[in-house]
Amino acid sequence: MRNLKVAALGCMLTMSLSAQEQAKGIVFEDANANGKKDRNEKGIAQVAITNGEDVVLTDSKGNYKLPLVDGQTLAVIKPSGYKLPVNDKNLPQFYYSYRPEGSPESKFKGISPTGKLPKSVDFALLSSTEAEEFTALIFGDPQPYTQEEVDFFAKGVVAEVAGIQDVAFGLSLGDLVGNDLDLFNPYIDAIADVGLPWFNLMGNHDMNFDAESDAFSDETYEAHFGPANYAFNYGKVHVIVLDDILYPDPRDGKGYWGGFRDDQLRFVENDLKLVPKDHLIVLAFHIPLSEPEGDPFRDADRERLFKALQPFENTLSLSAHTHIQRQDFFGKDEGWLGDKPHHEYNVGTTSGDWYSGKLNESGIPVSTMRDGTPKGYAFIHFKGNSYEVDYKVAGKPNDFQMEVFAPKVVAQGRNTKAGIYANFFMGREGDTVEYRIDNGEWKPMQYVQEQDPSYELMVYEWDTTEELMPGRRSSNPVVSTHLWRGSIPAKLKKGSHTVEIRATDQYGKTHTGSTKYRLE
CATH class of the missing domain: 2.60.40.10 (Immunoglobulins)
Structure with a gap:
């Protein structure tokens, strides 16, 4: 089946009709939280399911059907009023990766062979009371290159928020590790101590650099965290998580470029068709939509993304990557089509300036970033479809701003x-x-x-x-x-x-x- 895949200009692989499967299943309320649909557990209607491109809603009984090809991942888009099951490391379980023969061989192991598509791919959701006023915890670039730096991250940042209360979930904005993908598991062990459901996204240092096309650059990431492109709802907030690294760079086959494949943008467009227009749309990705130097992002992709967002008055983008902190606002001159400027918050990093600088009294690098922002993390306080952001400097009082x-x-x-x-x-x-x-x-x-x-x-x-x-x-x-x-x-x-x-x-x-x- 592997030889049926065709990669072109970094776009998602498409398959011949003969290789396309029809996935089906049910989204159900898991009343006893055992992860299986029991006879008395009912399906949930009008829940979105995606294969990473198409998005459909479950019917009145919670059933869905979607085309599926080798290399795609089925994922439920968590609706408000429900929570996702998590594993013993607090990673949300909301997906099924379809790799009949496994990921292509690479330096770092990808997804093991999944075999034949099951007759029913079911997704469990847990009923939950969700307030429209809630807080999320945001980490930029943990990016350890060694086990010692994983320990710096764990002791200098994670320990400070371990067991935190009154926070709905956490999200790391990419560069979870620094090129050595064997550090994914130590990172997961560290982040589990926060004690929150923790979402992740892929950065340019989380990729399979030996991948021959962008469609395969996330195989090891997906083996640990699930799809690199997904979405979920909480209250009146709709979060879309995207991999915005094109690798290899389609211009010359070297390095990477900020942007999206066509299938990713179709996912965003199809997903947003099902979101109420008065909701706040939060986009999360690694590379900022605009950087002050060079040509780091493909203009056509940003323009198409902005077009998809045009019907929504309330929007926010979250990014990291730069190891500085800044607020960007996109208006008409920058291609934004809405009346209210689009805010992108480029979040300061938990690794700061890559674990550099003097050691503090605990032997951890102070790692202040190049623009003078101390390393730290952000809290986003959502209230309905509005938000406010607080930045917390690691190791300092809350009012040190x-x-x-x-x-x-x-x-x-x-x-x-x-x-x-x-x-x-x-x-x-x-x-x-x-x-x-x-x-x-x-x-x-x-x-x-x-x-x-x-x-x-x-x-x-x-x-x-x-x-x-x-x-x-x-x-x-x-x-x-x-x-x-x-x-x-x-x-x-x-x-x-x-x-x-x-x-x-x-x-x-x-x-x-x-x-x-x-x-x-």
């Missing part, structure tokens, strides 16, 4: 080109950021596109020290998209002066920070 920089000492009465800087981690151009000295008048700070001096100081310590420091030198600084500057009043009395900062984010929440400088 900015890094404030000022010179330690300044000459009294003498103008200086030095400045007071506030790196407001969740900030964006247009936010209100103000400062005052010694309880004086609040004055606006100027938004600047510069490197964060606090991060520069941290990095250059490695280059000026006389002795080697434990850990690994951080990456060079990059321009921050959430930095503000104020001038230093030098015509004050000698001695210490207190600087206070207050910043108002896009959700109307106010955050504060402070520092001191001395006049001599």
Whole structure:
């Protein structure tokens, strides 16, 4: 059967009609949670099922039929009011991978042979009371390259949220590991300790690099986590998870390119036809739709995605990959077709700057990112079809939302080109950021596109020290998209002066920070 597959320009393989199967089954309410449909358990109507391209609804008795070919995966799209079963590692169980002869041979093992298609592929759902107000926990790029870095992730991030309450589910935004796919299981073991149903998506360091076409680049990922493209509902939120890495790059067969195959975009289009227009659509993928350098995303794919989203007023995209943090907004000039700009939140990473920097008191790298954002994770608070985001710096109090920089000492009465800087981690151009000295008048700070001096100081310590420091030198600084500057009043009395900062984010929440400088 393998030789019947034809790959073209990275598109999903299609099969001859003779190789196409007809999958059927039932979606049922698993009242006793045993994973099997018992005689007295009823099917659930109007539940969406997909083969990764087509999307159908179950009938009044919970039955469905879908075409299926080797290489596709059947998945239930969880409806609101139900929860998915999870395995002993808290990974949701919502799919059936169809690989009669198994995945192609590769360095890292893919899916074992599944054999003949079962007569009925059934999906269990558990009844659940879902509030329309809930919180999700978001991780960007855990990306360990070694077992030691898995331990850094577990001790420095996972341990901080282990057993967390009042959170509905978690989601990691790709680069679950760093090229060594044997680390998938250690990652799974680590993330299980959070104690939440945990969704995942594929990053460019989670691929089978020996795959000859994009359709096979996710086989090891799928063996561990299920389909790379899927969706689920929670309250009035519809989440679509996508693999947006084209590998090998269809332009030259080398490296990768951000974008989608045709079958993936058809899945999105077919899926959205069944979603109420007043729901919030949350897209989750690894590579941002737009990056500031180079040509990282295929324009035609972004345009087609935006066209599919046009009927929806409320949308949000989540991405990672960059190892910085920023807020992007797409309007008419960027090809967005809706009246309200589309917000993409490029989330700071749990690995920070790839586990670099000084070691803290626990022996874990501080790993501040190149734009001055400390490593951490995000909480998204949903309320109906609206949302707010909080960023939590790992190892710091919840209210630590900015890094404030000022010179330690300044000459009294003498103008200086030095400045007071506030790196407001969740900030964006247009936010209100103000400062005052010694309880004086609040004055606006100027938004600047510069490197964060606090991060520069941290990095250059490695280059000026006389002795080697434990850990690994951080990456060079990059321009921050959430930095503000104020001038230093030098015509004050000698001695210490207190600087206070207050910043108002896009959700109307106010955050504060402070520092001191001395006049001599």
